[in-house]
Amino acid sequence: MTKKEEYEQKTEKLLEPIMQKNNFELVDVEYVKEGGNWYLRAFIDKEGGITVDDCELASRALSDLLDQHDFIPDAYILEVSSPGLGRQLKKEKDYARSINKEVEIKLYKPINKQKEIVGFLVGYDDEKFIIKLEDESTIDIPRSNTALIRLAFDF
Known part of the structure; x- marks a missing residue:
């Protein structure tokens, strides 16, 4: 430690x-x-x-x-x-509380030529986050490729 x-x-x-x-x-x-x-x-x-x-x-x-x-x-x-509006999600309880909420994910390596993905967190496990995109499709984001995941917010 x-x-x-x-x-x-x-x-x-x-x-x-x-x-x-x-x-x-x-x-x-x-x-x-x-x-x-x-x-x-x-x-x-x-x-x-x-x-x-x-x-x-x-x-x-x-x-x-x-x-x-x-x-x-x-x-x-x-x-x-306060953790603020765009709080970073780090712990199991953060993910559970954020199901069906809009999140922003920054990636280490691009997926479909994107290093940032915005969508709704619809599921997760030890290996991945499952994100529903604007077109209603879902994408699995490996946790190992996730630099940051936080709640998205609009002004």
Whole structure:
């Protein structure tokens, strides 16, 4: 397990009771370096949408726990926020919740000369995503060829 994965898992464990107590859902935790700074980010949500006050509550509680446990030796910036409209789908629960919703998939290698496919997620398994296209046909997208899958949104 990498340092990054260890920090993310430990942070998820610290967040579990905060999430349960407040009826929040932990969408993702990431520990990344950007522009010379380390960031520890927690993305949270709830039925009806997360608010700034919810993020502040979770951030304060998590910050206190991180200070107590002190398992990250690097200086970092803590951010707690909403996953946003075009959230990336990463976990089993994300895929299940997104069945019959429009998704955008970015591919490592083109399929039918396309590196980006938009359609409705109608199924998935350990090997592939099944996408219904605009013309009502379906296409299987191998997970191994999927660089990113996220909810699509129109403005």
